[in-house]
Amino acid sequence: MKNITVSVDDDVHRSARIRAAERGVSVSAAVREFLIRWAGEETEFDRRKRLQDDTLRDIDRFRAGDRLPREEAHRRGGLR
Numbered sequence: 001m002k003n004i005t006v007s008v009d010d011d012v013h014r015s016a017r018i019r020a021a022e023r024g025v026s027v028s029a030a031v032r033e034f035l036i037r038w039a040g041e042e043t044e045f046d047r048r049k050r051l052q053d054d055t056l057r058d059i060d061r062f063r064a065g066d067r068l069p070r071e072e073a074h075r076r077g078g079l080r
Contacts, residue, residue, distance in 0.1 A: 004031075006031070013027075016030070
């Protein structure tokens with residue numbers, strides 16, 4: 001187990017001690033709970049990787065022959 005030293009203003013420390021006491025825990029226990037939850041959250045990188053993997057898994061197949069013909073893809077003269 002690692003120890004962490006954190007510096008906060010006196011007002012923040014006082015408020016944290018009061019809130020911790022109201023919950024029946026120490027400030028250290030409250031910070032520990034926060035860090036455990038925070039460390040367990042999905043990071044932005046992990047979220048984007050998961051979304052990419054989900055998208056790639058949902059694509060059944062891709063074939064170049066499935067593309068629109070060039071003329072249809074670049075149809076001129078508005079919508080038809």
